[in-house]
Amino acid sequence: xxxxxxxxxxxxxxxxxxxxxxxxxxxxxxxxxxxxxxxxxxxxxxxxxxxxxxxxxxxxxxxxxxxxxxxxxxxxxxxxxxxxxxxxxxxxxxxxxxxxxxxxxxxxxxxxxxxxxxxxxxxxxxxxxxxxxxxxxxxxxxxxxxxxxxxxxxxxxxxxxxxxxxxxxxxxxxxxxxxxxxxxxxxxxxxxxxxxxxxxxxxxxxxxxxxxxxxxxxxxxxxxxxxxxxxxxxxx
Amino acid sequence: xxxxxxxxxxxxxxxxxxxxxxxxxxxxxxxxxxxxxxxxxxxxxxxxxxxxxxxxxxxxxxxxxxxxxxxxxxxxxxxxxxxxxxxxxxxxxxxxxxxxxxxxxxxxxxxxxxxxxxxxxxxxxxxxxxxxxxxxxxxxxxxxxxxxxxxxxxxxxxxxxxxxxxxxxxxxxxxxxxxxxxxxxxxxxxxxxxxxxxxxxxxxxxxxxxxxxxxxxxxxxxxxxxxxxxxxxxxxxxxxxxxxxxxxxxxxxxxxxxxxxxxxxxxxxxxxxxxxxxxxxxxxxxxxxxxxxxxxxxxxxxxxxxxxxxxxxxxxxxxxxxxxxxxxxxxx
Numbered sequence: 116x117x118x119x120x121x122x123x124x125x126x127x128x129x130x131x132x133x134x135x136x137x138x139x140x141x142x143x144x145x146x147x148x149x150x151x152x153x154x155x156x157x158x159x160x161x162x163x164x165x166x167x168x169x170x171x172x173x174x175x176x177x178x179x180x181x182x183x184x185x186x187x188x189x190x191x192x193x194x195x196x197x198x199x200x201x202x203x204x205x206x207x208x209x210x211x212x213x214x215x216x217x218x219x220x221x222x223x224x225x226x227x228x229x230x231x232x233x234x235x236x237x238x239x240x241x242x243x244x245x246x247x248x249x250x251x252x253x254x255x256x257x258x259x260x261x262x263x264x265x266x267x268x269x270x271x272x273x274x275x276x277x278x279x280x281x282x283x284x285x286x287x288x289x290x291x292x293x294x295x296x297x298x299x300x301x302x303x304x305x306x307x308x309x310x311x312x313x314x315x316x317x318x319x320x321x322x323x324x325x326x327x328x329x330x331x332x333x334x335x336x337x338x339x340x341x342x343x344x345x346x347x348x349x350x351x
Numbered sequence: 352x353x354x355x356x357x358x359x360x361x362x363x364x365x366x367x368x369x370x371x372x373x374x375x376x377x378x379x380x381x382x383x384x385x386x387x388x389x390x391x392x393x394x395x396x397x398x399x400x401x402x403x404x405x406x407x408x409x410x411x412x413x414x415x416x417x418x419x420x421x422x423x424x425x426x427x428x429x430x431x432x433x434x435x436x437x438x439x440x441x442x443x444x445x446x447x448x449x450x451x452x453x454x455x456x457x458x459x460x461x462x463x464x465x466x467x468x469x470x471x472x473x474x475x476x477x478x479x480x481x482x483x484x485x486x487x488x489x490x491x492x493x494x495x496x497x498x499x500x501x502x503x504x505x506x507x508x509x510x511x512x513x514x515x516x517x518x519x520x521x522x523x524x525x526x527x528x529x530x531x532x533x534x535x536x537x538x539x540x541x542x543x544x545x546x547x548x549x550x551x552x553x554x555x556x557x558x559x560x561x562x563x564x565x566x567x568x569x570x571x572x573x574x575x576x577x578x579x580x581x582x583x584x585x586x587x588x589x590x591x592x593x594x595x596x597x598x599x600x601x602x603x604x605x606x607x608x609x610x611x612x613x614x615x616x617x618x619x620x621x622x623x624x625x626x627x628x629x630x631x632x633x634x635x636x637x638x639x640x641x642x643x644x645x646x647x648x649x650x651x652x653x654x655x656x657x658x659x660x661x662x663x664x665x666x667x668x669x670x671x672x673x674x675x676x677x678x679x680x681x682x683x
Contacts, residue, residue, distance in 0.1 A: 162579060188581040199573045202438075203625045208352050215569055215580040222352075222565030248625075268580075 116140055116304060117161060117272060119332070122170035124153060124160045131157055131325060132170075133332035138306060138323075140271055143291075143298045144334075145315045146308040148325030148347050154308040155196070157332070158274045161306070162193045174272060188216035192265040194275040198249065198257040206252070206260045207245040210235055213267035235267035239293060255286035262290070266297065273297075275307040279314075287311060291318040312343055352568055352628035361624060362631070365638035369418070372645040376414050377406075379649040381656055384410065407543055415546055416538040417648045418641040419553050420606050421616070423598040425640025426560055426633055428613025429620075433567050433629070434488075434591045436574070437497040438621075438677070441614030442480075442599045445500070446507030448610075450483025451476040451603035452534065453511040459530045460522040469545075469604075477600030483507065484592035536607035536663030538648050549601065556598040560633050563591060567629040609644075609663050611670025616640045618677050 117138040124131045131153035138144055146154050159165045161172055163179050172179045174190050182190065192213070201209075213235070214228040224232075236245050239259050244252060249260060258278055265273045275294070279287040295318045298305045306323070309315050315322075320337045327349040335342060344350055377389060384402050391397070392406035428441040435445075442448050454475040463471075490503045519527055541549065566587040569577040578584050602609065620635045621627070647665050654660060 164575065164578070184578070184583055185581050188579060193576075193579050195575065199571075199576060201571050201627065203621060204571060204627050205353065208627070209572070211352065212569060212572055212576075212580060215565065215582075218565070220562070220565065222568060 116173075116175060117306070118171075118173040118176075120171040120173070122160075122172055123168040124157050124165075125168055126156070126165070131330050131332055136323070136332065136334045138304050138334075140302045140304045141298055142304065142321050143295050143319040144304075144306045144321045144323050145312075145319050146306060146323040146325075147310070147312055147315075147343060148308075149327055152325045152327070152330065154325065155276050158193070158276050158306065158308060162191055162274055163187055164193075185216070188268065188270070190270055191272040191274065192268040192270045194258075194261045194265055194273070194278060196276045196280060198254075198261055200250070202248075202250055204249050205245070206241065206247055206249055206263075207232065207236070209249050209260055210245075210264045210267050213264040213269075216268065231267050231269060235263040238266055238297070239263045254281040255283065255289070258282060258286070258290055259293070262293065262297075266301070271303055273303055273305045275305070277308050277310070279307075279309050279311055284314075287314055291315065295319065312340065316340060352626070352630075354626075354628060354631060358624060358626060358628075358631055362634060362638075365635060365642070368642055369638055369645075372642040372649075373414055373418065376417060376645045376649040376652070377410050379652040380405075380410060381652070409539070412541045412543050412546065413539050413648070414645070415549075416541045416606060417644045419549060420538065420602045420609060421612060421640035421642070421644030422637035423553055423556060423602045423640070424609060424613040425616035425620075425636040425643075426557060427595045427598040429617035429629075429632055429636045430560060430563070430567070430591050430595050431613070432617055433570050434588060435491055435497070435500060436570065437500065438618055438681070439497070439501055439614065439674070440504075441611075441617075442595065443608070443610045444508075444614060445483075445487045445504035446511065447480050447483050447487070447595065447599050448603055448608045449508040449511040450479040450481075450486075451600055452479070452608055453515055454479030454482075455533065455604065456515045456518050456530055459533065460518045460526045473601065473604040476604035477596055480600040480603065481593065481596035483511075484596050488588055488592055533607045534663075535661035536609050536666075538606055538644075538662055541605055549605070552597060552601050556594050556601070557633070557637060559590070559594045559597075561630070563587070563594070564629045564633070567591075568627065571627045607663060610667045611674065612640060612644060612666050615670045615673040615677075616643055619673070 119133050119136040122133055148154050156165060160167055211224060211232050214231060218224060218228060236242055239262060241259050241263060244256055244260060278290055294305050297303060322335045322338050322343055323332055324335050324343055324346045325332050326346050382405060384406055388402040388406045392403040396407060397403050431440045431442060431445060432438055455472055458471050458475040487504060491500055494500055566582055569580055569582045574584060616639050617636050620632060620639050624631055624635060648662060651660050651665055
């Protein structure tokens with residue numbers, strides 16, 4: 116569970132703020148708003164990559180600022196917009212990096228770790244990709260591998276920065292339905308930013324909308340397409 | 352990270368090739384000294400036997416130096432490349448060597464006796480490598496672009512080169528000669544008696560890097576992802592720079608600056624192994640680096656009757672085209 120309490124988010128000057136918002140496990144939250152309004156910044160703040168300006172962010176009841184570097188990766192995983200460019204890393208190896216928070220100082224993969232890795236691979240149905248180099252995968256396949264890494268990480272919270280950005284229509288649908296199922300079956304709290312509002316409406320009824328005028332983040336449940344667009348983009 | 356059967360075979364082959372390369376190196380000197388002299392000079396040393404003396408005082412230290420220099424530079428290069436997430440990073444390109452050179456130039460040309468002793472030169476090379484390692488890592492915080500970092504490294508090199516030239520102009524002839532010879536690079540400066548101390552420092556560096564396998568494997572995913580997976584980035588960076596400085600400082604102090612080994616070997620090793628498992632990469636870099644410098648130096652020894660080639664010159668002649676090929680391969 117993520118709780119935002121009167122949080123002001125941004126770099127030196129605040130760009131985005133909110134009243135109290137609670138994000139529950141079992142749901143997928145779609146974060147929408149104009150370009151440059153601070154969606155990525157919000158996700159990075161929740162994942163402690165950027166400091167909060169004021170207010171509080173709690174994950175599982177603990178203030179993000181006070182969660183240690185060792186503990187954070189067991190609570191929260193983050194899928195960035197761009198898949199890292201790497202030579203000679205096989206998908207399975209990339210997914211196994213999700214177990215790093217649990218392995219010892221030498222990184223030894225235990226029986227339990229390999230079970231989690233296999234489980235993540237089969238949950239996404241990417242057995243056929245697991246032995247391939249990530250540099251040879253298509254954008255859609257990379258996204259699935261990145262999500263599998265997050266699942267292997269076994270965190271109650273998964274944040275994804277525009278996971279559908281570079282995908283074609285069918286891959287967008289595939290990724291969204293996998294995330295929806297993951298949230299429901301594994302009881303995770305998933306937050307993703309996206310610009311495909313129409314498509315996302317088919318998969319989730321929980322929207323985090325950044326208002327274009329007030330720059331306030333609001334949780335809209337079961338919103339209408341028009342409601343989202345008028346708030347986020349100032350258009351009707 | 353996965354170690355396949357193929358990887359195990361390759362490590363096994365490297366393991367076999369190293370002693371073969373060492374033998375080639377031993378035999379390539381222009382005086383014919385048999386293999387039995389090598390063994391006898393170690394275990395049954397006879398001071399009056401010239402062959403024993405040459406084996407023990409010349410050939411063995413030089414063979415040892417070639418292995419240490421090749422292995423150390425390659426492992427240091429690998430660590431730099433992973434830390435800066437840049438296959439073209441290396442101790443030479445990033446100016447770490449220049450740092451060591453600058454400090455050694457100070458110690459040779461100031462004329463203070465302690466500084467120009469062996470220990471003084473090693474200490475200074477180490478401090479120089481460390482200081483420049485920290486400088487370049489501070490720059491890496493500010494510039495995220497891979498090319499910019501390389502350019503800054505090259506600028507650091509030019510800048511220190513200029514300062515070294517100033518020192519050279521104002522130093523006297525004997526100091527200048529010592530420094531110029533040092534800067535050409537040589538593998539024949541280590542004496543038999545120094546081998547244990549150097550081995551100790553080398554082993555500290557290599558074993559230290561083996562404890563970094565997990566952080567290095569995470570750094571492949573990029574700094575941000577590595578942090579999100581629990582990596583303490585600042586601490587890891589400091590340890591990597593410290594280990595690199597130990598290896599580079601040690602080698603630069605004794606052998607002078609040796610270019611391109613640290614840049615070319617890790618890239619070759621990655622292409623051969625097709626893996627980013629740093630356990631494999633560190634071990635393979637140590638072996639291939641050792642083999643590479645042994646063979647380069649064997650060639651130098653074999654040519655000695657016709658032409659004197661400094662080691663730094665030969666590694667540049669071989670290494671620079673390899674690096675250009677790597678760049679072309681990347682861009683294609």
